[in-house]
Amino acid sequence: MMAGARRGGVIVATLLVALLLTVLPMPDWALPYRPPWVAMTLLYWALALPERVGVFSGFALGLLLDVLAGSLLGQHALSLAVIAYLAVTLHQRIRQFPMVQQMLLVWMLLLVERLLYVWLLGATGQPIPGFLYWASAASGALLWPWLFFLLRGLRRRFRVA
Amino acid sequence: MSVLVHPLYAVAGVPDRLLQEAQGRLADEEALRRQTAELQRENLRLKARLQRLEALEAENRRLRDLLGSSFKLGERVLIAELLAVDLDPFRHQVMVDKGETAGVFVGQPVLDARAVMGQVVRVAPLSATVLLITDVEHSLPVQVLRNGLRAIAQGTGLPNRLELVHLPKNADIQVGDRLVTSGLGGRFPAGYPVARVVEVRDEPGRPFAIVLAEPLARLDRAREVLLVSPMSAGQRGATLADGAAQVSAEP
Structure with a gap:
């Protein structure tokens, strides 16, 4: 493949859509269950192309998310960088897993992200949210297969490498 | 950014x-x-x-x-519209479509057509983030309209509840009392309606009375909000901060 035809634009576009989905208005009852679109998209690209998307992308993306969501600058950045690191480290193994096992692992990674985030909330003296706070990791894991096949389809269609 | x-x-x-x-x-x-x-x-x-x-x-x-006394009245208001975006679901924050370029500043009081909604906590060039009075991190100095009793109204994290903290059990406050801003914190101008007391309870094990109030502003339904800033023209040009300082210095 030619240099320059690596189609980084597709990655950026999917991440932008994920950021958009994060602030899109939803009915009030559904808010706690909003899947962590940004974390999931980041996980997919870190698993599929670990040499292109990794800790640094996670950090930069996290900063954008912090500005977008109005959280403390660097809070999402740290948690996303850590799960990007875990995904890059484990990518050889996770790729071999059947889908159910992959969902469980994604759930664990998303929980790790939530855990780091709530730890930072506590460490910086912000109020700790209630039990529903953890629900988004589960809804993210349940939606993982669809996101996975969608993004894989996009990656193959546009030959992102 | x-x-x-x-x-x-x-x-x-x-x-x-x-x-x-x-x-x-x-x-x-x-x-x-x-x-x-x-x-x-x-x-x-x-x-x-x-x-x-x-x-x-x-x-x-x-x-x-x-x-x-040099108490000063008069404020300028700027009308802003809420942006239809969802922020952190566990905090009570909204975004408005006016920012630094329109003269919005951090700490600026935000009202809707009925009562106080909150204050600006972050300003970007084209938008601003407003912390609502019901957020757990927000406290507001208030006064009972009926008798001038001062209190602090703290957010509870529930969209329709404020809590008046550290009120003694014999405080003269009853269900139905209207609360207005007292202007003491220096952030909010005095005299704007805030909430109505809905529950006064005395629990024997607690050192203070439990007083709950319901915000009068339609925090979850308002579309347009008013951003209040102190009037700067002429001799009415006192900032809110020293206006409040003068009030509190009164006998």
Whole structure:
């Protein structure tokens, strides 16, 4: 493949859509269950192309998310960088897993992200949210297969490498 | 950096705006005419009240002049619209479509048509983030309208509850009392309505009374908000901060 035809634009576009989905208005009852679109998209690209998307992308993306969501600058950045690191480290193994096992692992990674985030909330003296706070990791894991096949389809269609 | 993400807010607001647009276009003539008539009636009523208020304000100022206190009234308001975006679901924050370029500043009080909503906590060039009074991190100095009793109204994290903390059990406060801002914190101008007391409870094991209030502002439904800033023209140019300091220094 030619240099320059690596189609980084597709990655950026999917991440932008994920950021958009994060602030899109939803009915009030559904808010706690909003899947962590940004974390999931980041996980997919870190698993599929670990040499292109990794800790640094996670950090930069996290900063954008912090500005977008109005959280403390660097809070999402740290948690996303850590799960990007875990995904890059484990990518050889996770790729071999059947889908159910992959969902469980994604759930664990998303929980790790939530855990780091709530730890930072506590460490910086912000109020700790209630039990529903953890629900988004589960809804993210349940939606993982669809996101996975969608993004894989996009990656193959546009030959992102 | 917040300029970087502003387009995302704009795009996220598109479905909501389209919906509104559609509603506006589909509304029939009869409904519009009714609405106009109603608004005209309300405008007339409000104008009448405003005349009386202006007279009262002038009288109040004259009396205060006589007392030698330099309490200053008069604020400028800026109307802003909420951006249709969702932020952290566990905090009570909203975004408005006016920012630094429109003169919005951190700490600026935000009202809706009925009562106090919150204050600006972050300002970007084209948008600002407002912390609502019901957020767990927000406290507001208030006063009971009936007898002037001062208290602190803290957010509870529930959209329709404020808690008045550290009120002694024999405090003169009862269900139905109206709470207004006291202006003591220096952030909010004095005298704006805030909430209505809905529950006063005395639990034997607790050192203070438990007093709950319901915000009067429609925190979850308002679309337009008012951003208040102190008037800077002429001798009415005191900032809120020293206005409040002077109030608290009064005997």
